[in-house]
């Protein structure tokens with residue numbers, strides 16, 4: 001018997017996460033220069049990193065022989081001060097992916113289940129499955145979370161074993177947004193022993209009026225776990241840093257399964273400085289708003305539909321079936337433009353396109369127009 005056959009069946013059944021194609025890989029495959037490739041595939045910040053973060057990281061280079069501060073004192077203090085929370089309610093992660101995993105590992109296991117929406121972020125089923133818990137995918141409504149159906153999935157579950165509900169708001173890859181009242185009602189309707197992980201990875205791209213007062217809800221709902229990241233608006237995806245906000249006892253639980261030095265020194269320094277760079281965040285949002293308008297206008301010109309999105313990306317319907325959408329994806333690659341197929345999210349006729357700089361968006365639209373003309 002092979003040793004892999006002895007691994008738990010739920011581990012062997014995991015379908016690996018499919019990341020966006022790296023620029024270096026496409027350059028190798030197509031013989032293109034990296035500089036000629038436009039990557040709009042991973043919702044990265046096209047502006048790069050905040051100048052303040054860059055300076056803080058540079059200053060840190062001399063200290064890399066030392067272990068990082070395993071408690072992330074300075075970053076937690078900065079987050080606490082900014083959001084008006086206590087540092088002991090913060091859990092730092094190697095990306096918010098890490099804190100999603102910590103929540104799953106701390107709260108799930110064989111004999112339990114987690115609820116999430118159809119078309120929701122792929123990490124929720126993966127993190128769930130890795131613990132041996134069952135993932136319950138609830139059909140979406142208009143591509144978004146159907147909170148009433150998700151609540152029913154928890155409350156009417158005959159096994160009564162749901163421990164975690166994952167919600168992305170806005171959701172990736174659909175970009176759909178739940179209203180604050182709707183979310184608050186959902187939290188109030190759930191049993192207190194069911195954790196709600198509310199993933200706000202794209203919160204910084206929302207207009208002020210659309211932002212839920214989710215941090216205020218932490219005092220009301222000790223079962224609420226908020227997750228946020230420095231990978232998107234803050235432009236630090238390569239550094240890997242994110243965090244969770246939770247009731248201090250829940251944060252303590254998550255911290256027990258956390259690796260002692262899960263966030264590296266450069267990430268701690270970069271994130272602490274980035275948090276202070278309000279100007280960069282405002283500029284990122286402005287570039288995103290303008291880029292979204294540019295892409296949507298281009299899609300309209302091409303007669304293509306899309307899912308209205310509140311993130312830094314949009315799903316565009318490019319084909320009548322999965323094969324047609326994949327053909328467009330491949331043809332874009334040949335023109336040096338990387339976007340993201342989302343068939344694995346149950347959206348086989350769409351491609352997800354991240355919002356880039358004006359010239360990158362124009363390059364994508366021009367390539368798409370050429371491809372559709374020839375089809």
Ligand SMILES: *Cc1c(COP(=O)(O)O)cnc(C)c1O
Pocket residue numbers: 043094095096097098121168171172199201228229230231232237240241242
């Ligand atoms: C990108 C993304 C994250 C963040 O991942 P990191 O690990 O912080 O880079 C989390 N949730 C959703 C829904 C995302 O799209």
